[in-house]
Amino acid sequence: MENNLELLINRLFPEKLPTPEELAKKYPNRQVPNGALVTRVAPSPTGFVHFGGLYASLISERLAHQSQGIFYLRIEDTDKKREVAGTADLFASAIHQYGIHYDEGPDEKGQEKGNYGPYKQSERADIYKSYIKELIRQGKAYPCFATPEELEELRARQEAMGERSGYWGHFATWRDKSLEEVFMALDQGLKPVIRFKSPGNFQTKIIINDLLLGRREMPENDQDIVIMKSDGLPTYHFAHAVDDHLMGTTHVIRGNEWFPSLPLHQQLFTALDWTAPAYAHLAPIQKLDEGKKRKLSKRKDQEANLGYYQEAGYPEEAVIEYLLNLANSNFEDWRRANPDLDKQQFPFSLKKLANSNGPLFDLNKLNDISKEIVARFSPDELYRRASVWAEKYDPETKELLNTDPEYLKKIFAIERVGALKPRKDLGRWSEIKTEIAYFFDNTFSVSPDLITTTLTELSGVEAGDIISDFLDSYNPKDNQEQWFEKLKEVGEKHGFAGNNQDYKAKPEKYHGQVGTIAKLLRILLTGRTQTPNLCLIMQVMGLERITKRLKAL
Numbered sequence: 001m002e003n004n005l006e007l008l009i010n011r012l013f014p015e016k017l018p019t020p021e022e023l024a025k026k027y028p029n030r031q032v033p034n035g036a037l038v039t040r041v042a043p044s045p046t047g048f049v050h051f052g053g054l055y056a057s058l059i060s061e062r063l064a065h066q067s068q069g070i071f072y073l074r075i076e077d078t079d080k081k082r083e084v085a086g087t088a089d090l091f092a093s094a095i096h097q098y099g100i101h102y103d104e105g106p107d108e109k110g111q112e113k114g115n116y117g118p119y120k121q122s123e124r125a126d127i128y129k130s131y132i133k134e135l136i137r138q139g140k141a142y143p144c145f146a147t148p149e150e151l152e153e154l155r156a157r158q159e160a161m162g163e164r165s166g167y168w169g170h171f172a173t174w175r176d177k178s179l180e181e182v183f184m185a186l187d188q189g190l191k192p193v194i195r196f197k198s199p200g201n202f203q204t205k206i207i208i209n210d211l212l213l214g215r216r217e218m219p220e221n222d223q224d225i226v227i228m229k230s231d232g233l234p235t236y237h238f239a240h241a242v243d244d245h246l247m248g249t250t251h252v253i254r255g256n257e258w259f260p261s262l263p264l265h266q267q268l269f270t271a272l273d274w275t276a277p278a279y280a281h282l283a284p285i286q287k288l289d290e291g292k293k294r295k296l297s298k299r300k301d302q303e304a305n306l307g308y309y310q311e312a313g314y315p316e317e318a319v320i321e322y323l324l325n326l327a328n329s330n331f332e333d334w335r336r337a338n339p340d341l342d343k344q345q346f347p348f349s350l351k352k353l354a355n356s357n358g359p360l361f362d363l364n365k366l367n368d369i370s371k372e373i374v375a376r377f378s379p380d381e382l383y384r385r386a387s388v389w390a391e392k393y394d395p396e397t398k399e400l401l402n403t404d405p406e407y408l409k410k411i412f413a414i415e416r417v418g419a420l421k422p423r424k425d426l427g428r429w430s431e432i433k434t435e436i437a438y439f440f441d442n443t444f445s446v447s448p449d450l451i452t453t454t455l456t457e458l459s460g461v462e463a464g465d466i467i468s469d470f471l472d473s474y475n476p477k478d479n480q481e482q483w484f485e486k487l488k489e490v491g492e493k494h495g496f497a498g499n500n501q502d503y504k505a506k507p508e509k510y511h512g513q514v515g516t517i518a519k520l521l522r523i524l525l526t527g528r529t530q531t532p533n534l535c536l537i538m539q540v541m542g543l544e545r546i547t548k549r550l551k552a553l
Helices: 002-012 020-026 051-065 090-097 125-137 148-161 179-187 236-246 256-271 306-312 316-327 331-337 363-375 379-393 395-403 405-413 429-435 448-456 463-473 480-493 500-505 514-526 534-541 543-551
Strands: 038-041 070-073 141-144 193-196 205-210 214-219 226-228 251-255 278-282 286-289 292-295
Touching: 002 125, 002 179, 020 125, 038 051, 038 251, 051 070, 051 090, 051 251, 051 278, 051 306, 051 316, 070 090, 125 141, 125 193, 125 226, 125 236, 141 179, 193 256, 205 256, 205 278, 214 256, 226 236, 236 256, 251 256, 256 278, 316 331, 316 363, 379 395, 379 405, 379 429, 395 405, 395 429, 405 534, 448 514, 463 480, 463 514, 463 543, 480 514, 480 534, 514 534, 514 543, 534 543
Parallel strands: 038 070, 251 278
Antiparallel strands: 141 193, 193 226, 205 214, 286 292
16 A cells, blocks of 8 residues: 555656755754744735735834844745736835835846745745645645536535535545545546645634734634645645745734634644744725725725826835834824934834724825925935836926926925925825926916906005016015015005004005915916915026016916
């Protein structure tokens, strides 16, 4: 019987494979400081990068690096039916762009670094087969030739009987087939899958300890799940166990949709005689939909696609700080108290994630954080960042930025350079074109209705006289105080109160307040009722441009 079993194993795996002993030498235990965590992110190349994937990556990276540990990237590409061509390196590129540093794994060009590779599961097939051979030899796994049609028939039969679906117990018909029957199937040219022979009993309750979900009682796994498909590649269940062991993973941070699989995964580690890593299952990011919370959906929500934030022009730092805010609610207070510190100095806590039903996505909050981030940029940095974005996403903004770089930098400097409270009107690069359009003659416009309304507020005073007097007194070199004093003088000359107290004391004496004059100038120069500091805007626009616009009335 033993010889026949070896014949079967050799027939199933005719290629030369490394032995478990050789693999143990190739992948020795990691030498990390006591208490250091080894974490990973393991995406599948099945399409765009999900916002939640960046969220999980950031959490795993912070936990590893703040403990002086290791964070690595592994590509789980064994599901060839779902793989989308060209996306294998997309995740590496994305997390690199967002400043999430990983110590090992493939970069955006597919080049690997680290001593525990290959870091793409499709290149590790021989490793998985080596351990599957051992499981078959030990009677813990077996070949199964059940066809898709037979499995569908089994599912229908179980449903009719009121039984749990799946390949378990007496429904696992190939579990106890004789070697002769297995050889007969192979002789017919049939290709088997390899199933794990579960020793579990569904009626038995086991205790599962999760770092986030806590202590839970769950049924023991009794499913004989597929651990190797007929194409020779493993399933996620088996591959992740082998890789997390060989790569020395201490903590697995993943979505809570995998939590029901934990009894199976711990069973696999036990069968392989390995210690399982600690698991922390994250609740998904939530979104309000008609007043009800639901999971952020890659099918329904554009915000689920990381590309949405890139195309909208959110600075990478803003997205990361927003994710930190979602993960640890005290990050906002920490940032407020430490505006100049690197975010990596924030003491990230796994406990802050516990007992959470999932953070609620709030686009307004992201916009606020983004405005705070952009407000810290120098004019040169703001121009550089916007130019890089426009080069890729917006030809019109690119053309605008290339018109006069020095003029643009002066625009970006308004209420930023030297300001105690830098302006926070810009949060996305896609907003630039609209925000600064009035600085350029070919994109400037003003609503006639707005002009008419403002002229009405002058209470019959000729706007042309006001403008003429203002231009006569205006000096581009005046500072804010000098500029305003001259504006007051012009206003008072035409019957407008220079301050609120005078107007409140004798409103009948005045046509209005000097603010009405400032409003007229602002509308004629910018086409808007709200802008940054008007004195600074006029200095940047220059005398020729403001004279032309004011006299156009």
